[in-house]
Amino acid sequence: MPVTAAAAADARLAAYGPDADALRRQDPRIADVLAGEARRQADGLQLIAAENFVSPAVLAALGSPLANKYAEGYPGARYHGGCEFADAAERLAVERATALFGADHANVQPHSGSQAVLAAYAALLRPGDTVLAMGLQYGGHLTHGAPANFSGRWFDFVPYGVDAESGLVDYDQVRVLAREHRPKAIVCGSISYPRHLDYAAFREIADEVGACLIADAAHPIGLVAGGMAPSPVPYADVVCATTHKVLRGPRGGMLLCGAELAERMDRAVFPFTQGGAQMHTIAAKAVAFGEAATDEYRAYVRRVVANARALAQALAAEGFAVTTGGTDTHLISADATPLGVDGRVVKARLAACGIVLDTCALPYGDGRGIRLGTAAVTTQGMGTAEMARIAALFTAALRADDAEAPRVRSDVRELAEGFPPYRG
Structure with missing residues (x-):
């Protein structure tokens, strides 16, 4: 009997997990949607720089019983009972993240990269503070001062750019702007800059003007884990990152910082900017960190x-x-x-x-x-x-x-x- 297009799509969906048949019986319309997405991913070329294919192990953790668990707070200090396995998953994710990136402290609860940046700003800044960051027209992210974003509404962002000829970050311009505006923080990071950043140069400029240095490493963090990009961890006061993209984990964010900022960062995530952690996602992050250490x-x-x-x-x-x-x-x-x-x-x-x-x-x-x-x-x-x-x-x-x-x-x-x- 020839294989129909629908059967082929269901077969692709089944590769994502063992419960595809159950989903088909329970909710065929959503099963059709997911099968269509599985077909789209398999039949085309996925070249979006922020996307990747997670491993079956990461997918299994995302669909695990931890999806049912409410776990506000941190391991050993939850607001809900029954968190012993949630605590174990988060401790493992934190342990693996700090070992992988050589950081004193990691917070793996941010729901996204933007949530991680929000928490970093909340910990280090106050509304109205001046921040120096890459301008959006040069590759800066929405959280680097876009008028429609919380960052542009709450803080006074001053943009730096790139050299018109080479397209590379103009560190002399960054220094001049920092001396002129005396920002409370400098953000280094981009969504479309294809070259490595000189974190040591940013650190030197930040120290000269008494600014905090925030590295938004959402894109290069997976390269850092694999040894193919310089690490911002030794230079930045806090590193904001995503766990998807090259890192090949679930969609989510994380923060890396020194021990002296650990408590401030944790409080900025919970209870200031987020409620309950997504424990199934944190378990999947732990899986991805383990894979990235190989x-x-x-x-x-x-x-x-x-x-x-x-x-x-x-x-x-x-x-x-x-x-x-x-x-x-x-x-x-x-x-x-x-x-x-x-x-x-x-x-x-x-x-x-x-x-x-x-x-x-x-x-x-x-x-x-x-x-x-x-x-x-x-x-x-x-x-x-x-x-x-x-x-x-x-x-x-x-x-x-x-x-x-x-x-x-x-x-x-x-x-x-x-x-x-x-x-x-």
């Missing part, structure tokens, strides 16, 4: 960076203007203007062919660029040869008319299906 993970991160460099080079050969001329990380940003199109057009045309990525601001110029990353496709097992093929598919998708787009979509599907994110 030689296998370090080899994976080396492949992520090698793939990003190869893809950046291949995109440049296809006519894209790659920001800073390349990348040190998993992340690539590029301008498609030399090809006669805006980043929004690139995103839409590629999406129609099954290639998913983001747009980003261009530091100097009009319109939008593109931002992409290699973490997910590397998890699937792709290498530098596939990066060259992906770059060629970019060009084919941009040039394809309505009649040719289905052929390009078929080529994308063929490539993706050769590297399933979950096997078996």
